[in-house]
Amino acid sequence: MTAYILRRLLLAVPTVLGVALLTFLLFNAFGPDPVRTALGQHATPEAIANLRQQWGLDRSLPTQFVGFLGQIVSFDYGKSFVTGDDLGTQLRAGALVSLSVVAPPFLAGGAISIGLALFIARHREGLVDRGARVLFIAGMSVSALVYVLVMQYVLAFKLGWFPISGYESGTAALRYLALPWLVLLVVQLGPDIRLYRTLFLDEAAADYTRTARAKGASDGRVMWRHILPNAWIPIITTNVTTIPFLILGSFLMERFFSIPGIGSLTIDALSRGDLPILKAVTILSALALVVFNLISDLLYAWADPRVRLG
Amino acid sequence: MQRRRRLILTAPLGALVAGAAVSPARAAEPKVLSIARTEQFDSLDPTRQFDIGSSTLVEMLYSKLLAYAYLERPYKLVPDLLLAMPELSADKLTYACTLRTGVRFRDDPCFKGGQGRELNTDDVLYMLRRYADARINNKSWFAMEGAVVGLDAYRDATRKAAPDADLEQIEIAGFRKVDAHRFTIKLTRDNPLFLFALAISPTAVVPAEAVRMYKDQFSVHPVGTGPFELNAVERKGTLRFTRYTRYHGVYPSVGAPGDAEKGLLKDAGKKLPLADVVEMPLIEEAQPAALKFLRGELDWRGLDRANFSKMIVAQGDGDFKLAAEYASKFSIYWAPSQNVSYTGINMKDPLLGKNKALRQALARLFDTRGRIKVLLNGRGHALKSIVPLGLPGNENETGAIGIEYDVPAAKRLVAAAGFPDGRGLPVLTVSYGGSDADTRNAFDFLKARAAAAGVQLKVEYMDNPTFIKSIEGSNFQIASYGWVADYADAENFYQLLYSKNTAPGPNFPAFANAAYDRAYEASRHMSNGPQRYAHFKTMNDIVRDEVPVILEINSLVFGITQRWVKNFKRNFLQPEYMFLDVDMAAKRKGLS
Numbered sequence: 001m002t003a004y005i006l007r008r009l010l011l012a013v014p015t016v017l018g019v020a021l022l023t024f025l026l027f028n029a030f031g032p033d034p035v036r037t038a039l040g041q042h043a044t045p046e047a048i049a050n051l052r053q054q055w056g057l058d059r060s061l062p063t064q065f066v067g068f069l070g071q072i073v074s075f076d077y078g079k080s081f082v083t084g085d086d087l088g089t090q091l092r093a094g095a096l097v098s099l100s101v102v103a104p105p106f107l108a109g110g111a112i113s114i115g116l117a118l119f120i121a122r123h124r125e126g127l128v129d130r131g132a133r134v135l136f137i138a139g140m141s142v143s144a145l146v147y148v149l150v151m152q153y154v155l156a157f158k159l160g161w162f163p164i165s166g167y168e169s170g171t172a173a174l175r176y177l178a179l180p181w182l183v184l185l186v187v188q189l190g191p192d193i194r195l196y197r198t199l200f201l202d203e204a205a206a207d208y209t210r211t212a213r214a215k216g217a218s219d220g221r222v223m224w225r226h227i228l229p230n231a232w233i234p235i236i237t238t239n240v241t242t243i244p245f246l247i248l249g250s251f252l253m254e255r256f257f258s259i260p261g262i263g264s265l266t267i268d269a270l271s272r273g274d275l276p277i278l279k280a281v282t283i284l285s286a287l288a289l290v291v292f293n294l295i296s297d298l299l300y301a302w303a304d305p306r307v308r309l310g
Numbered sequence: 311m312q313r314r315r316r317l318i319l320t321a322p323l324g325a326l327v328a329g330a331a332v333s334p335a336r337a338a339e340p341k342v343l344s345i346a347r348t349e350q351f352d353s354l355d356p357t358r359q360f361d362i363g364s365s366t367l368v369e370m371l372y373s374k375l376l377a378y379a380y381l382e383r384p385y386k387l388v389p390d391l392l393l394a395m396p397e398l399s400a401d402k403l404t405y406a407c408t409l410r411t412g413v414r415f416r417d418d419p420c421f422k423g424g425q426g427r428e429l430n431t432d433d434v435l436y437m438l439r440r441y442a443d444a445r446i447n448n449k450s451w452f453a454m455e456g457a458v459v460g461l462d463a464y465r466d467a468t469r470k471a472a473p474d475a476d477l478e479q480i481e482i483a484g485f486r487k488v489d490a491h492r493f494t495i496k497l498t499r500d501n502p503l504f505l506f507a508l509a510i511s512p513t514a515v516v517p518a519e520a521v522r523m524y525k526d527q528f529s530v531h532p533v534g535t536g537p538f539e540l541n542a543v544e545r546k547g548t549l550r551f552t553r554y555t556r557y558h559g560v561y562p563s564v565g566a567p568g569d570a571e572k573g574l575l576k577d578a579g580k581k582l583p584l585a586d587v588v589e590m591p592l593i594e595e596a597q598p599a600a601l602k603f604l605r606g607e608l609d610w611r612g613l614d615r616a617n618f619s620k621m622i623v624a625q626g627d628g629d630f631k632l633a634a635e636y637a638s639k640f641s642i643y644w645a646p647s648q649n650v651s652y653t654g655i656n657m658k659d660p661l662l663g664k665n666k667a668l669r670q671a672l673a674r675l676f677d678t679r680g681r682i683k684v685l686l687n688g689r690g691h692a693l694k695s696i697v698p699l700g701l702p703g704n705e706n707e708t709g710a711i712g713i714e715y716d717v718p719a720a721k722r723l724v725a726a727a728g729f730p731d732g733r734g735l736p737v738l739t740v741s742y743g744g745s746d747a748d749t750r751n752a753f754d755f756l757k758a759r760a761a762a763a764g765v766q767l768k769v770e771y772m773d774n775p776t777f778i779k780s781i782e783g784s785n786f787q788i789a790s791y792g793w794v795a796d797y798a799d800a801e802n803f804y805q806l807l808y809s810k811n812t813a814p815g816p817n818f819p820a821f822a823n824a825a826y827d828r829a830y831e832a833s834r835h836m837s838n839g840p841q842r843y844a845h846f847k848t849m850n851d852i853v854r855d856e857v858p859v860i861l862e863i864n865s866l867v868f869g870i871t872q873r874w875v876k877n878f879k880r881n882f883l884q885p886e887y888m889f890l891d892v893d894m895a896a897k898r899k900g901l902s
Contacts (some may be wrong), residue, residue: 015332032773032774032775032776033700033775035780036778037775038449039448039449044451044452044455046444046451047448047449047451050444050445050469054445054448061489069377076347079526082350083529083545084351084353084358084526084529085545149597152598152601153597156601157601157604157605164598164601164605164607165591165593165598165602166548166591167547202434238525247861255594255595256554256595256597256598257598258546258591258592258593258594258598260544260545260592264546264594268350307488
């Protein structure tokens, strides 16, 4: 196991290097000039030269790239071009807030989706299944933005059940996070339940399930002891590899509910040409993807004794 | 001021607060204003910032030598930290300035004993040094470039210096300290526009002690003499400004005609700020801001297009009213912005540059009034001169004559240009620095009208940096862009077609006309009045005839305030917050 983990981590090095090179070329060599963006429409040549020097963009591209690699190794991404703030502090604070937005509905949604999918799968082609299919397909056809707008208008403004927007740290955050959680939960349920229902029905049609039924196992035992454990691998794959994107995916919630997370930080950096933030987020996302893919593989071995790592 | 940059305009942000030493009445119920910030700020260090998100906040926390009058229009400079307007010497090269006495920085641990000290002449010199320091200020240097004796040389020295080198031993020849409250500034040439530089937010005065103590963190640790204090800075959260009880300013006693009738002068002479607290949450999306306003959680907000259509009814003749369901709850305002949009024609283009009749034809195919009515819900003014309506020397004062949409005349001119019914005329390319729905609609609107005169247009949508590079390199045929006032003077707009400002300067069409240049140079350093306006008229007439640009829109800015907000008058050059009062009884009632 340890050898496997080490080998996977070593294999991640060229992957991260490749991402670093692509990121660097995309932003430093081919992207819009951040100096021009910062100085506005009529930057003087003098001001451009000054800022380029201050931001280290007057150095040769290879020198800049080596500096970027140093940042990746040291996890010190320097300071924001635009605000001058330390990026490590910004990212840490933003990431925690973003996680508080997305993690609870992700976990709760996962549990609810699995439970409901099992229930629906047990009533395959019955009224419950058909009704749920219509409901969830209709729900999935609606953009997440529409859910945000409608739920904010109805639940927060019209009914006054939640604050319209805002954020406070500590436990006071709960009242501001409740509506974003509800929105995320609603958005997430449809696609998850549809996927899990399909997985469970595939397993329900497998030979081992038929054998279990032939041996007189009850519906509940078949579902919990046979179908669910065998459906774990695709569920793990779907969920674990989604985790790195959760933080970035909270952009919509953060923007509409005025929550100071990392999702809006990235989008803001895009519009303001803040290269250090963009490069840091890109590389950290790549690293997270590598790590969570590895975790996903390790979980396979845990979930399915037939899987051997080596 | 050889190069001009965009001046920061105030955005609908907001927030204030109560100081420690409030009166018993105030202590019982602080007056709280709630106004959303619509964008993030870069820095609260005055010298380092020059963006809309930062500038308004900086002006709430710091003071400048000069400011803009809150009520008077056209916009007018008034003393702020100075006791009176600077006195100009007989040779028009030296300004003598006297600081107010008793202006103190807010209390802060950076000062001896934690007590804010009195602001003095050395602070002004310190501000000037930081402003000219190339290691600190790259965004607003244009406003004093080449203006003060010795200041450019100092900037050169800072450019060559190590990042943390102290250059205080280098004298600035044009700055002379007379005593603790008096100083003179010597200009390189007669230049009345210099005073505008003393009213921009980057020239706000900061204490050296705070800069030295907080270093990089000075950008989020303001220590000023402005009307408000800010004790905790959250970039993305709610900023809570509290009233600075020792602030030196008082409510103005002079306004524009009609202001007294509107009750805008009833607080004349009162100590500022009038509100105790200004709370400013960051709300970047329109829907939550609109909902919070409708629920009474926000006191003021600008209106975007969607909400404008829903809430405002155009009365014709440039008059607007709130829809009936909102009229009893809110107050509406609108005002011409400080920006103009226009279309430049590249005078180096082999076809358009040499064919005046074709340019004149194009100008008559711009149905600007129709576009304002159809695409902008009436939220704009069709320009007759390049100067926004809010500035002195605008079209009303110079009697400018615009070019009207006129297809028959355009057809005649297209024929005169050598292309009867458009035959043989190549397809012309219009470039835009964006591709959002409004931009696409604007082009489609123009394309249909041009086709009526046999002029075929195609479009190039670019991202903004590419667009800027393109127009600065004169690599365009027709391009749509605009200009925002750097300072409140018409010169800032007429310089856009001065031949010495040809691209990469702001004269993107590369227009070169000796008569225009003469009129511009003659008017540049004049005071406003009939003589100067005569030069403006000359330039207007030349632009109308030569058509290097097609003037389009001076946008109107709309917004609504709650009824309990008093003294509101939109001012694009001076944040309104310290002048606003809140009827807390009405606010409470409105929320119940």
